[in-house]
Amino acid sequence: MIMQRVCVIGAGSSGIAAAQVLQARGVEFTCFETGSAVGGNWRYDNDNGMSSAYRSLHINTSRQQMEFASFPMPADLPDYPNHAQIAAYFDSFVEHFGLREHIRFQTEVTSVRPLPDGGYQVDTRSTVDGTERSETFRAVLVANGHHWDPRWPEPAFPGADNFTGTQLHAHHYRTPDILTGKRVLVLGFGNSACDIAVESSRIADRTLLAFRRGEYVLPKYFFGRPTDTLSSPFVTRVLPMFARRWLLGAFLRLKLGKMSDYGLPEPDHKLFAAHPTVSEDLLSRLGHGDIQIRPNIARFDGDTVHFTDGASEPVDVVVYCTGYRITFPFLGEDMVKPVDNQIDLYRRIASVDHPGLYFIGLLQPLGAIMPLAEAQSAWVADLLDGTTTLPAPDAMRRSITDYNNAQRKRYVASKRHTIQVDFHPYMHELKRDRRTTSRRH
Numbered sequence: 001m002i003m004q005r006v007c008v009i010g011a012g013s014s015g016i017a018a019a020q021v022l023q024a025r026g027v028e029f030t031c032f033e034t035g036s037a038v039g040g041n042w043r044y045d046n047d048n049g050m051s052s053a054y055r056s057l058h059i060n061t062s063r064q065q066m067e068f069a070s071f072p073m074p075a076d077l078p079d080y081p082n083h084a085q086i087a088a089y090f091d092s093f094v095e096h097f098g099l100r101e102h103i104r105f106q107t108e109v110t111s112v113r114p115l116p117d118g119g120y121q122v123d124t125r126s127t128v129d130g131t132e133r134s135e136t137f138r139a140v141l142v143a144n145g146h147h148w149d150p151r152w153p154e155p156a157f158p159g160a161d162n163f164t165g166t167q168l169h170a171h172h173y174r175t176p177d178i179l180t181g182k183r184v185l186v187l188g189f190g191n192s193a194c195d196i197a198v199e200s201s202r203i204a205d206r207t208l209l210a211f212r213r214g215e216y217v218l219p220k221y222f223f224g225r226p227t228d229t230l231s232s233p234f235v236t237r238v239l240p241m242f243a244r245r246w247l248l249g250a251f252l253r254l255k256l257g258k259m260s261d262y263g264l265p266e267p268d269h270k271l272f273a274a275h276p277t278v279s280e281d282l283l284s285r286l287g288h289g290d291i292q293i294r295p296n297i298a299r300f301d302g303d304t305v306h307f308t309d310g311a312s313e314p315v316d317v318v319v320y321c322t323g324y325r326i327t328f329p330f331l332g333e334d335m336v337k338p339v340d341n342q343i344d345l346y347r348r349i350a351s352v353d354h355p356g357l358y359f360i361g362l363l364q365p366l367g368a369i370m371p372l373a374e375a376q377s378a379w380v381a382d383l384l385d386g387t388t389t390l391p392a393p394d395a396m397r398r399s400i401t402d403y404n405n406a407q408r409k410r411y412v413a414s415k416r417h418t419i420q421v422d423f424h425p426y427m428h429e430l431k432r433d434r435r436t437t438s439r440r441h
């Protein structure tokens with residue numbers, strides 16, 4: 001039997017990007033989605049249970065940066081749309097390209113197994129009536145997202161089990177009413193922590209923001225323009241990293257001063273050495289005294305949180321904004337098992353050991369994922385329709401090692417920095433690959 005079809009797992013922003021590209025390239029495919037709608041993380045209260053979106057969520061990359069190249073966002077949307085506007089955009093993307101009929105909704109992928117003669121067996125289960133099905137595909141594009149499986153502090157803080165207050169992860173946070181009048185502690189210094197601390201600071205009795213490492217808090221605007229529009233393929237080509245670092249550092253100093261001017265510790269790393277923390281509001285909430293800074297949690301005792309500086313105070317609610325684990329429940333551990341979020345893929349897309357297994361949108365860019373997922377899908381489509389081939393496995397492994405070494409040099413060691421890419425250089429790398437008939441190391 002000749003397997004023609006390709007499987008796409010997930011109909012979030014990356015899955016629908018893949019679907020559009022495959023359809024345009026005439027590659028037959030079926031996309032499976034656990035929930036009843038497209039949009040993944042950007043679908044508030046998604047019935048697939050995997051969205052981490054909270055009611056007040058606005059994207060922190062600009063509309064101009066996040067739109068698909070094949071389908072611009074409506075120009076009347078704000079610079080930083082909210083989740084409902086983004087989900088509506090994805091709905092219209094799917095309608096425009098007629099992709100809905102290729103998406104099998106309310107169908108969970110339970111297992112993906114390689115077949116002895118190539119291709120994959122994909123097992124699914126209907127979330128409506130439990131019907132199970134097995135089908136074969138010549139390739140699998142995994143687009144199940146990486147912001148849905150909450151990472152709780154590892155190891156848990158001593159005494160956490162007996163803490164008498166409420167503990168929740170940012171993944172489960174939806175609306176601020178649960179914080180009203182409470183003594184709230186938000187842990188972490190990523191974008192979830194900033195958004196939730198700011199929201200808490202308006203209604204809680206007291207808001208503490210605790211973290212183990214200082215960050216640069218980037219504003220959403222510079223010179224009246226969304227911050228990420230200051231970068232471009234031209235800028236990243238002509239200015240080396242040290243020059244971009246110097247320039248952004250100078251802009252930041254001019255606009256905001258130093259982080260310590262707001263009572264924050266100065267970061268112990270250079271700019272661009274951590275995933276950007278973007279907030280227009282955090283610094284002013286600190287200035288108003290409505291958020292107070294604390295070091296990391298050391299332990300819990302009843303309703304009291306002890307911090308690493310020896311201080312302690314009573315807290316009612318702890319919101320863990322400690323990031324997410326990269327997991328693939330449908331892939332056997334013998335296939336792909338990220339350890340501490342480390343996953344080795346050629347160009348952050350292709351499995352070396354499992355030909356035909358690709359990952360779309362498994363990236364954390366300095367920029368937005370959506371156009372990169374679209375470009376990755378075109379890169380994969382070249383392989384699927386035979387336009388190009390992959391390099392030899394050894395060359396791919398060398399490339400992966402180079403990438404991992406560069407990551408270690410560039411970024412603060414953290415489980416949140418294993419899949420980072422720079423938007424324009426990565427886009428350029430994919431385009432350069434596509435211009436060659438055989439992918440080189």
Ligand SMILES: NC(=O)C1=CN([C@@H]2O[C@H](COP(=O)(O)OP(=O)(O)OC[C@H]3O[C@@H](n4cnc5c(N)ncnc54)[C@H](OP(=O)(O)O)[C@@H]3O)[C@@H](O)[C@H]2O)C=CC1
Nearest residue numbers: 058059060153154188189190191192213321322323414416
């Ligand atoms: N508006 C938007 O568009 C938003 C986008 N996002 C995106 O979602 C993704 C996830 O963001 P987020 O949820 O903030 O998670 P992140 O992984 O970005 O940040 C996790 C934070 O928790 C800290 N942390 C982890 N473990 C511990 C621990 N045991 N003790 C103390 N601190 C710990 C990390 O510190 P360390 O750095 O030291 O590891 C880091 O500060 C990011 O890509 C982010 O940009 C999130 C929210 C809003």
